[in-house]
Amino acid sequence: MFFLLRKFVNQEEERRLRAKRKRIKRLKLGLLFVCFVILTVVTQVGGIVLLLAYFTYRIFFRDYNRWSLPLIFTVYYTIVSVFVIPQVAPFFGRMQVEDNEAVKAHSFFYKISNRNYVTIDYHETIQSIATDFHAKYPGIQLVYTDANFPFIDGFPLLPHRYHTDGKKIDFDFIYENEEAQLSNLKPTFSGYGFFESPFEGEKNQINFCLNTGYKQYEFTKYVTLGILHPYLTFSEEANKYLIELMDAHDGVETIFIEPHLHERLGIESDKIIYHGCGTVRHDDHIHLESI
Numbered sequence: 001m002f003f004l005l006r007k008f009v010n011q012e013e014e015r016r017l018r019a020k021r022k023r024i025k026r027l028k029l030g031l032l033f034v035c036f037v038i039l040t041v042v043t044q045v046g047g048i049v050l051l052l053a054y055f056t057y058r059i060f061f062r063d064y065n066r067w068s069l070p071l072i073f074t075v076y077y078t079i080v081s082v083f084v085i086p087q088v089a090p091f092f093g094r095m096q097v098e099d100n101e102a103v104k105a106h107s108f109f110y111k112i113s114n115r116n117y118v119t120i121d122y123h124e125t126i127q128s129i130a131t132d133f134h135a136k137y138p139g140i141q142l143v144y145t146d147a148n149f150p151f152i153d154g155f156p157l158l159p160h161r162y163h164t165d166g167k168k169i170d171f172d173f174i175y176e177n178e179e180a181q182l183s184n185l186k187p188t189f190s191g192y193g194f195f196e197s198p199f200e201g202e203k204n205q206i207n208f209c210l211n212t213g214y215k216q217y218e219f220t221k222y223v224t225l226g227i228l229h230p231y232l233t234f235s236e237e238a239n240k241y242l243i244e245l246m247d248a249h250d251g252v253e254t255i256f257i258e259p260h261l262h263e264r265l266g267i268e269s270d271k272i273i274y275h276g277c278g279t280v281r282h283d284d285h286i287h288l289e290s291i
Helices: 002-043 046-061 068-092 120-136 205-211 215-222 236-248 259-265
Strands: 094-096 103-105 117-119 142-144 168-172 252-256 285-290
Touching: 002 046, 046 068, 068 094, 094 120, 103 120, 117 120, 120 142, 120 236, 120 285, 205 215, 236 252, 236 259, 236 285
Parallel strands: 103 142
Antiparallel strands: 094 117, 142 168, 168 285, 252 285
16 A cells, blocks of 8 residues: 555656646747747847757757857857858848948947848948048047848838838937037947937927827837936037938938928938838937938
8 A cells, every 4th residue: 555655646746747847848948939039030140040059959968057058059149140141141232331430330239130231332322421421520430220130121120110121221410528529429328219309499290299199209218228428419510411411422312310300400401301100209310221
């Protein structure tokens, strides 16, 4: 009797252990799926790299430390993003925006996440505008944030609505420091969300959109990732010159800025259009589209 009872207890324990292992396995697969989705949304290729790293881990390293998978992924992702994609992207008609004395990424994130690709023709346009701006304002660079992913027209670069074809890029505004000198510093960590709001008497498209139900219109205020330099002020002179350069370039088709800034800067241009309430407000950056 004692042995039968002990056998029954052992069987119950084994069943509990099997059920626990199944739950853990499902949780791990669920976490893997979530990471796959997030990495794909943020970097386009990160999800595929994660799967490659996972299979490598399962085949060769599953008996090692639990940190083996993150380490394998980091190595694979670095190799793919730094060495492989820049060589393959031109076959898809795209290339990385080249950082130099006239233009640079807002942060390393936009490069390592592969959000800094444009068409080859558009790259020439960007460099031409940046060079002309740098000639007038030596030492001041055009700073970009999101451009496009390296592959596949139509693949969304979230949270943006239009950055899907290699022909879009966002630039930070030009700011002045407390001494009224132009600066390469930007107000926020992400480059987004520091608004140059309408003055009294200027057209207030922001309130119109918010009051008519487009609550996402000021979404970027939630993605600043921190205000670094709140003392910086919008340079009307430098931003007007920059937008005029963009407007004058044959490779530029469309410029998005908020109507009150268009009005304030006094620029007459058919290329500056209103982007609509269905996107987000554009008084924290310039959205530039090529032909």
